[in-house]
Amino acid sequence: MNPQLSSNHLINVDEDLERVILGSVLAEPARLHDLLRLVPKANAFYSPKHQLLYTALSALYAEGQSVDLMSVSHYLRTHKLLDKLPLHELAEIMGQGVPGNFEAKCRILFQLALRRYLHQYGGKLYRAALDPSVDALTLINSVQDDLNQITAQLMTQDERGPEHFLAEVLADLDARQRGLPPGLTTGIPILDNRTGGFEPGNLVILAARPSTGKSALLVHWLLHHTLTLQQGAGVFTLEMKGKEVMRRALAHQSGFSNFELQQGTGVDMPRIHQHVGGLAQIPLHIRDLSIQLPELLSTAREWHRRHGISLLAVDYIQLVRDSRYPRTYDRISEVSTSLKTLAQDTGMVVVGLSQLNRECEKRTGWDRRPVMGDLRDSGSLEQDANNILMLFSPHRNGLRYDDGSSNEQTLELHALKLRNGKPTQAGGDAGDNGPLVVGYDAPTNRILSASDTRPVSF
Template sequence: MNPTKPTRFTDSSRRAAVSPPAGGHLPPQALDLEAAVLGAALLEAHAQRTLLALLPTEEVFYSSAHQQVYLAIRDLVQQGDHADLLTVVAQLRHRGTLERTGGPHFVAGLTSKINSAAHFETHCRILQEQHARRVVIRAGTELAAHAYDDTRDPLTLLADAQAHLTGLHRTLETRPGQTAAAAFEPTFDRLAQAVQQQGLTGIPTGLTQLDGLTGGWQPGDLVILAARPAMGKTAALLHFARTAALDHGHHTAVFSLEMPTLQLMQRMVASEVPGYSNSDLRRGSLPGGLEQVAHIRQQAQRLQTHGHQLHIDDTPGLSIQQLRAKCARLHAQHPLGLVLVDYIQLMRGDTKGNREQEVGSISRGLKELAKELNAPVLALSQLSRDVEKRGGEKRPLLSDLRESGSLEQDADCIIFLWRGEYYKITEYEDGTPTADTILFDIAKHRNGATDEVIAACSMRRGVFSDLSHAFVGM
């Protein structure tokens, strides 16, 4: 393309969009630009490749005739053939759509709309914008019609709206590739940042060894934290949430499908205030009465002074689309640094079918969410009962992930939690006592090594720390 040469239209193509008639509104469209884009693609081969890269679907074109021409060009390019006036007419004839498209004269007329492919990408972007507006109008119209139907669930309507908009977002977000030379400087900028931060390039986990292996929770990564019941999954999730939000100031969203907000807050208070277990606070076992309550309140003030960065949502039965909608709203207010979900098996997917297919759609949705937000998403997952049937140490395996192999496929990092103390195992292979410890077994790590990290933990308080650190008031 020649970026300095302006596009020249014929007199009949100076209007970029069709004006609405007096009696109502036509959907947003730019018929002359559609014709100009197709005409440029017929004139220049490189424009055909750009056309298919930027406009991946015929629905971007409003005119059904233009849609048929686009499909003919796409078919020819995919077959490895050159698309020009003659071959496109032949392909339309082969598809049986030549006459309803307007015949050879219509196709020939497209090339008269433009005499070069200058500013071709700009024209494609304008067509994308018009298509985006049509999709929004269609979604709004459908929702308005459905909203009058009393039998439809309002939450389902909102999820459908989010699905429309998410699909549109994917269509518009066509990122151009770049050369290795262009990516050279950013690569070394990131390397310098990693050196300055001593390898901690993501959201800190609060555990030195785990940070050393992962570099922190990385932007765009889906992390699965999986374990059998009573291994401390929720306690670990809250530890990571508190570390990110309260210790390091990252806006963090916790979606709890299992526990209500007040129970989660009670657990975090126990973690913040030494000397009290979650059980003590739940049962109100405080000999000092209300004075002791006031004392605990004072010691837990960090949850109030810094708690605006920690968002908690306890909506039960959350669907993946509802989750994405909620995250999009929070992210628009303050960019999210970390999203945590407790837990996958309690979510609802978008795919109708068996449970394995539904969990697969949830897994893909969580990975897409991480990429959309450019933030790590950490989701808890249950493991199958096969772990309990296994002899020996009952250590989890990747095959124990429940209901879907998609979790293993979509996750960037899979970490199993295991407490030998629970299984009456007194020490690890290296002789380290298992009492008051937890093992983080990194079973999959797309961007790093797999290894094991032993950390100290107090299940009574939900506190985790490096093994070398001692707890106060365990």
């Protein structure tokens, strides 16, 4: 049985919904990525004109062009399709308005298309079951193949053979033999040596108690990525404003403290301007407004598509809103899972900053060092993350190393989960198994390398 299906029936059809969805994309082009993700093929639309418009939108998207009424009109004119979809009808579709719950409407559209296909196939299956000339066992064996064909007609199949992935393995091996990290580095040598860089598609959780240095480490990483590696990055800064992020970046580069830059005292302006020009040109995209999770994901995918960003940071996870989940635990779980999927789908390294709960402060001595269970409102953070880094300041907790080498700049990196590296051992001494020790100059947000290779006893 060959389910070459047509859509010439009137059940499970909502052409008004189709117009609203397409009109929303024309009005707000950033929605196109979600449409293509949730409705992978044009034949999910019932109307031939809507199928045509979907095809035009997806073609423009694939070419990296802007998507608006003018570009779509040009596409239709160039491909001699205006007789099938006149400009006045295109304008009418655009005027349908921008609905709420866009993703939900796309899912409804896809469900309707699937029901249409299944309804028609069900009729064919019913007639075949009543035909005494059709062998029943043969019919059963053909059903799964037929359903797979239906799925293939509606969904994009993106399968790659083992040779593709073996080529990636060999490329990694070649990079390592040439002394190059195969993954994205942080600019912190002791950490990069341990990880070999974070692999594309990884979710990294960076956690600490407030004012321990996680935002400074993030700024250090972003500057290394955009200035040294010359690669694009994006950051959703939900705790700080964009101005604060760039002030920290300027302090990092100029050596003037955050306080000096904020107060404007003792600042050498010519020296400041030496760094402003370079920072103004870095490929960094910043969103510093409160945001719902669906919009965050859509914006991140658009940054990746349009600007080629390979590193994305969310500062911090507990501040991402999602009105679908009133319970904090459920919301954080959804954020964690969604960021993991985002990393896998795009190949970006996604860094989610997280708070630690207060339990670690109730412990005494070196037991105050963070452990997995200290992740705040963790949901599935521990499960979803490929890598988990936690920061700890001995000085802030009234602790000193036995040899007296620690001071207010000593910062411990606890790599408690490393998917492709050797994790640090909770409670171990610095060195092969214990925390990675670096210097941290809080006033300038600099992660220092002086202690990177110096083992310290406790």
